[in-house]
Amino acid sequence: MAQKKAHEVDGWLRRPDPETRIILIYGPDRGLVAERTQTYVKQAGLDAEDPFSSVRLEASELDAAPGRLIDEAGTVPMFSSQRLIWIKGAGTHKNLADDVKELATNPLRDSIVLIEAGDLKKSAPLRNVVEGAFSAMALPCYADESRSIDGVIDEILARERMTMAVEARQALKANLGGDRLATRSELEKLALYCHGQPQITLDDVTVTIGDVSGLSVDAAVDAVLAGNSEAFDTTFSRIVSSGSHPFVVLSAAMRQFNQLLALRGDMDANGKSATAAVASARPPVFFTRRKLIETAVQRSTSVTLLRALERLQAAVLLTRQRPDLAVATARQALIALLVEAARARR
Structure with a gap:
């Protein structure tokens, strides 16, 4: 056959x-x-x-x-x-x-x-x-297995002329898989964050991909999508004051906007409603967040979502180039997206 x-x-x-x-x-x-x-x-x-x-x-x-x-x-x-x-x-x-x-x-x-x-x-x-x-x-084409993930990691390491510590690779693989597009997105973020370094360490992986701040990070991103400046300021300040690098919020926002882009693409390609697209999302959207995500994807376009991702990527790079301005850079980029979300809801 x-x-x-x-x-x-x-x-x-x-x-x-x-x-x-x-x-x-x-x-x-x-x-x-x-x-x-x-x-x-x-x-x-x-x-x-x-x-x-x-x-x-x-x-x-x-x-x-x-x-x-x-x-x-x-x-x-x-x-x-x-x-x-x-x-x-x-x-x-x-x-x-x-x-x-x-x-x-x-x-x-x-x-x-x-x-x-x-x-x-x-x-x-x-x-x-x-x-x-x-x-x-x-x-x-099915979900990536361990060997497939190793191949993608090695490809990006070779391109960037970097190496990776063994414990860093193990931690990284534990957070990847399920969708090649999402896997590459996470790896590209990691490569961007570690640009100029000879080796990627466990600390780098933890900062960029690890769920360091748990629900508080999700709450900060949800506040951005909802256009809720008060909730964002409170949550973002709590994350930074706890000692977490502001990159964890940028990273979570990039994951969320990548998901929104995929959902918008599903709507445009298959004529689905926002509700149907979110209901069929894989991995599934947690039920308490579905209404928020439905509203966000309904009021966005592929162009605006790509522009948001470009803004976040630029912010990530600047946090590496100017660590002393990392908090201000992250806050400014996220507030800009929050303002756009607030305008879209009017």
């Missing part, structure tokens, strides 16, 4: 079979799906940015126009030997599965169909079609 087990996927992606013309990358780990899709494009030597040799389409629009995928696959590339048809957001789309089935029975010559999908059951039509086809390949 045209499929790989989860532990075989990375090996296949390092040397993809040139005879494979339809590739389905699916699974509950959305971040890993996106990462492996990019890996395939690179390893296959395809140019996803060239409008003459590639096209990106949403599964919903193809499902609403039966036969369009077949027409796209039959288009001869103008200035390259292969044409990439990159489909995003695939799921239980019957017409799309039917078109893929027809393409699978008549092997493509000049086109490659690359499909990104969420978690597909074994009985899903699209998965059945790809797994049963000779010129196709289904690649599952």
Whole structure:
């Protein structure tokens, strides 16, 4: 059958079979799906940015126009030997599965169909079609295991020319996994915090990822989302006066805004309401915070959330460059986000 087990996927992606013309990358780990899709494009030597040799389409629009995928696959590339048809957001789309089935029975010559999908059951039509086809390949993406996490850690350490103490790695791995996008986000924060250091220590991991201030940190971030300046000032002051580095609040805020960005993306891509997106979030949102998160994601856009994350990242870097201004820097960045949240609620 045209499929790989989860532990075989990375090996296949390092040397993809040139005879494979339809590739389905699916699974509950959305971040890993996106990462492996990019890996395939690179390893296959395809140019996803060239409008003459590639096209990106949403599964919903193809499902609403039966036969369009077949027409796209039959288009001869103008200035390259292969044409990439990159489909995003695939799921239980019957017409799309039917078109893929027809393409699978008549092997493509000049086109490659690359499909990104969420978690597909074994009985899903699209998965059945790809797994049963000779010129196709289904690649599952599940939550990171210990070995996978080590690989991502080593990749970022090599890029930053850093090493990591053994106890720091153990503590780090205990707080990672479940979603590749979230894992990379945490590691990028750690690399940013430790920029310029030769080695990452346990203290670095504890400050950036460890739950140092517990519920008080969550309360500070919730106050930012709610636009509640009084609650934020009280909670933030308590955290700093207890001896905790202000980075712990910035770190918690970055995690929260990354989650909001993922939820907003789910709403935009799948037409979900804020309530439905939050209800299906993984890991789940604690029930006492659901209304707050629903309101925050409803009143945000992907653009505003990305801008918020850029502001937080800039603040993190400045706290490293000017430790004497760390408290003021963190407070200013968080208050700016709080003010924007308060304005959005008016």
